[in-house]
Amino acid sequence: MEPTAEIVIIGAGVIGCSTAYHLAKAGITDVTVFEMDQVGAGTSSKSASMLSMQFGRDPLLARMAQYSYGRYMDFEAELGSPIDFRKTGWISVAAGEAAANLRRHAEGLQSLGIPTELLTPDEVKYRYPELNTGDIELGTFGPDDGPFDPHMIMWGYVKKAAGMGVTFRQGEKATGLRIEAGRVTGVETGSGFIGTSTVVNAAGPWAAEIGRWAGVEIPLTNRTRTIVMTGPLPDIPADRPFVEDETVEWYFRPETGGVLMGMGNVPAKSPEAALDSEMVNKIVDHAVHRVPVLEKASLLTAWSGVRPLTADGRPIFGRLPGLDGLLLNCGWGGMGIIQAPAAGQLMAELVRDGRTSTFDTDGLLFSRFVEPH
Ligand SMILES: Cc1cc2nc3c(=O)[nH]c(=O)nc-3n(C[C@H](O)[C@H](O)[C@H](O)COP(=O)(O)OP(=O)(O)OC[C@H]3O[C@@H](n4cnc5c(N)ncnc54)[C@H](O)[C@@H]3O)c2cc1C
Structure with missing residues (x-):
């Protein structure tokens, strides 16, 4: 008999690992994750490893970063794995047009309650004497940000999810989707077919390839x-x-x-x-x-x-119009590690309840890139 899973996740980067854990946490444990290489071998192991609330240029993403930040502060208590976070802060400096943008951005963060100070060049120099501040016009400081360890995060999710029944198949590449009458019925892999009615595309920079198996161009x-x-x-x-x-x-x-x-x-x-x-x-x-x-x-x-x-800086999350059973959790750009708790939580809500509740994700749908007829 062919193997089956209630949910198949393609990709075990930080987004796939968080999705697997959050599905299991929501009571959905018949989940198989296919990773063509090793956990975290894609973009998630190449990052600057920063947790930041200064990053979000868009109110929805800034609020999601705030939510994810809170989840990271509870990560060790919730999952039993440390993440090696060090709250050292984040300074941005700018001149000219970039300084005007930085001021607007900082004021936007302040209006959302995200601690952000505006600094003069002298104040930047005082905080960071090694910097050349001669040609900067403005600085900002976010005290809550700092580096953490993406590998500890991914393995924290993997260990906890595996303990709850999720299967991780590393070194196994997904090679195609089986689609019948407009709905997904399974995934072809290098090691055979697996039947499923729901596939989560968490393939990071490779996500467009998975879309093409369904005849869809995901605009990454x-x-x-x-x-x-x-x-x-x-x-x-x-x-x-x-x-x-x-x-x-x-x-x-x-x-x-x-x-x-x-x-x-x-x-x-x-x-x-x-x-x-x-x-x-x-x-x-x-x-x-x-x-x-x-x-x-x-x-x-x-x-x-x-x-x-993506063109608007937002991830692509949720269903594809016209095809049942392929869910997107991709396009997380330069903030996938920061936003992984939100990305996983929202996908678990979508699968379990048919809609997200922690945030309204209508503005993240693939359909925003489709020309209205
Ligand atoms: C230089 C740099 C600095 C960055 N700094 C930060 C930072 O400080 N903070 C931050 O939050 N973000 C940062 N980012 C962004 C962050 O790394 C990404 O947003 C995040 O890693 C995306 O995770 P992902 O799980 O979507 O993708 P990935 O980590 O790439 O995971 C996708 C996985 O899918 C697998 N895969 C693909 N196709 C298949 C297939 N057909 N079958 C099976 N498996 C498949 C791949 O092997 C890969 O492991 C940075 C990125 C770069 C490049």
Whole structure:
């Protein structure tokens, strides 16, 4: 007899792992997760590992980040796994048009009750003496943000979900959907067919490929971002905040004795990112300008990852019109780790109740990209 599952999830990145856990928590444990590589091998292992409420540029996403932040603060109590969060804060700096945007953004966050201070360049310098603040006009500070460990998060979800009955099949690729009379009846995989009436597409930068099996073009705009890590650099204390230079979209934060820096918004040729060495040079050039002491740093390692973005910056969540049984939980762009608790909770509500209740997700539907007839 062919195997079956009530729900099949494609992808065990942070979104697939959170979805699996939240389904089990909602009482739906006949769930099989297919991961073509290993848990977290996709974009979720390439990130800057920041938990932030300063990130959301859109009120719905900012409120979802607030919700997810609260869930992360309870993560260890709820799941029994630590996430290694350190509340070091987030400073943004900007000049020119970017400064005007940053001010508007900060005021928006303040109106939602998200702690955000406006800083003069001198106040930025006081908080972060190693920064060159000569050419900045405005800074902001979010005290609650900081780095955490995406692997601990994913494995926390996996261990708890597996303990509740969810099956994780790593190293097994989903290769197609079986569709009969407008509804999903199963998934073809490298190791055979599995019958199911509900598939969750949590394939991150690969999500468009799964859509094509159903004849649907999921409008992801995958973009490559590069991270550079330096060797030990005692000049930058380990408790310094994350800093984003909004004018050029460059950021850095302390990491394992040195610093981690990131930059890049380059159209991705494929969901598998090769190292963008041109971007490594740009990152280093800007580093020396913004933080002159980084001139002394050695380059330890670098990698590029693919952010599965969308045209309006919102994820694509929920049902596909005209096809029963394929649910989307993708397009989480540059905030998938931050938003994973919300993404999983909302999908569990949709599956269990037929609608979401923690947030109204109508504005995240695939149909917003479809031209009205
Ligand atoms: C450089 C960089 C920095 C970032 N920094 C941050 C940050 O600080 N904070 C933050 O919140 N976010 C950050 N992000 C974004 C974040 O990493 C993503 O939003 C998040 O990881 C997306 O998770 P996902 O589960 O959707 O995708 P993924 O982690 O890519 O998971 C999808 C999984 O699906 C699997 N898969 C695909 N196709 C198939 C198939 N056919 N069969 C079986 N398995 C399949 C893949 O192997 C993969 O493991 C950053 C991203 C980058 C690139």
